[in-house]
Amino acid sequence: MHKKTLSLVIIALLGLIATITVYFRTDYAETLAVITQIKTSAPVSEKDQYDNRDQQLTQTGTLKLLNTKKSGQTFAFTNNYDRSQLVNQHFYKHQRVFVQVTDQKATIDNAKRDWVLVLAGTILFLLIVQVLNQKSYLVILSLLFNMIIFGMTIRLDIWRNGTNPILIYSLAAIIFAVGSFLIFQGWHLKMAVMLLSTISALLLAFTLSYGIMALTKEKGITYMAVAYATQSPRSLFLGQTLLGVLGAVMDESTDIVTSLNELLEQQPTVSAQQLWQSGLAIGREIMGPLINVLFLIFMADALPMTILYLRDNNAINYTFTYTLSLGVIQSLISAIGIVLTVPIATLTSLILRRKQVQL
Structure with a gap:
């Protein structure tokens, strides 16, 4: 029981450190920014030719670049999205996003989610250790092995x-x-x-x-x-x-x-x-x-x-x-x-x- 508790604490601490590190990471090839201000307009109802109904909303605000030569500069942005968020999405203040910058305007490409994967992986490992106890490390090792083989297979297939x-x-x-x-x-x-x-x-x-x-x-x-x-x-x-x-x-x-x-x-x-x-x-x-x-x-x-x-x-x-x-x-x-x-x-x-x- 003592070893199990120690393992859970170590995994939790390492996972927390990794999550925070990845969250604040900025060395990406893409332009990274954080949303500083955002305002969402009132929804506008819309209907297409097939009688599909949805609501469109518009977000306006500013964001600050976190990398590239323009790091620290602030740009305005506009984001149109549907209530269903089928092909677009809603953004929040303080959210980190990847953007494209042209002149004094920025366009949001996608949200930064790699830290969410690290956090989810940490929770998964904690659950594995909690449930399987002594054999948990074998499951984790097997999972990592299969991930490596899967990645190599995809690379070989592409090659x-x-x-x-x-x-x-x-x-x-x-x-x-x-x-x-x-x-x-x-x-x-x-x-x-x-x-x-x-x-x-x-x-x-x-x-x-x-x-x-x-x-x-x-x-x-x-x-x-x-x-x-x-x-x-x-x-x-x-x-x-x-x-x-x-x-x-x-x-x-x-x-x-x-x-x-x-x-x-x-x-x-x-x-x-x-x-x-x-x-x-x-x-x-x-x-x-x-x-x-x-x-x-x-x-x-x-x-x-x-x-x-x-x-x-x-x-x-x-x-x-x-x-x-x-x-x-x-x-x-x-x-x-x-x-x-x-x-x-x-x-x-x-x-x-x-x-x-x-x-």
Whole structure:
């Protein structure tokens, strides 16, 4: 308990120092300013041709530059935003913002939010330590490892300009799985069962899904719906799908293998048939909720854009094609992986631990 309290205090202090440091940081390539005065006008109601209603407000005020050669100078600014803040936003006094300066006028590009990420990360680490206690540092280490690998994967994908995306993201997925299991579980038989079942289910599910896409010549898949695509939308979609399937398969495989391992320790005389039936029963219990969770995650991501399309009087078929179709496909591929993981994880446990199972 004393070590846990000490760890929480150290993380809180380091996080607070890092947050304050990042908040007052000014050495950016962009022009940074702080809002010194601001006034918001009365809202003006507006309605478009589709009967969408909103209110527009105008903010006027002054801001002081915090970097560049014009540091310390004050400029006037104007900011128009909608009450919904769908494509613009409301600013506050003393808020730090990135701006563009022309003559005696400044235009706000965006708010400075990096300190918010540092604060959120600090809170996350505090919660991890509070809940997981002794194994918290392993989770944090695994998280940092995956962030580094993810960044390297994105860099490699950009460098390769979207070529060989399946190879790049497949290798990244395998590294994610190996690194996460090694850090959190350590090297032992149970970890080997988890890793083998995860990689087997991932590759089998994606190969099966990709084969179906190839046979149907990918008809009906609207890759143009991939948001903010700066390279081949198809490669980004395949990368998203691989990583999405990996998360679901790792979760399910860990649950099944851990439960079967506990069963073997409690009942060493369990038969192969009993272990097989137990694995399938465990899989059935977690398979349904896991598929639903993934489906809701994919759908929730597309929900704002779906509502926007429908509010602009687009047809349901058109809206589905450009907002929900890719999410549904990813959900189906992930569901295939979740279903395949049940027999694969159970069979892998039987094969690798056959000496402990009564035949």
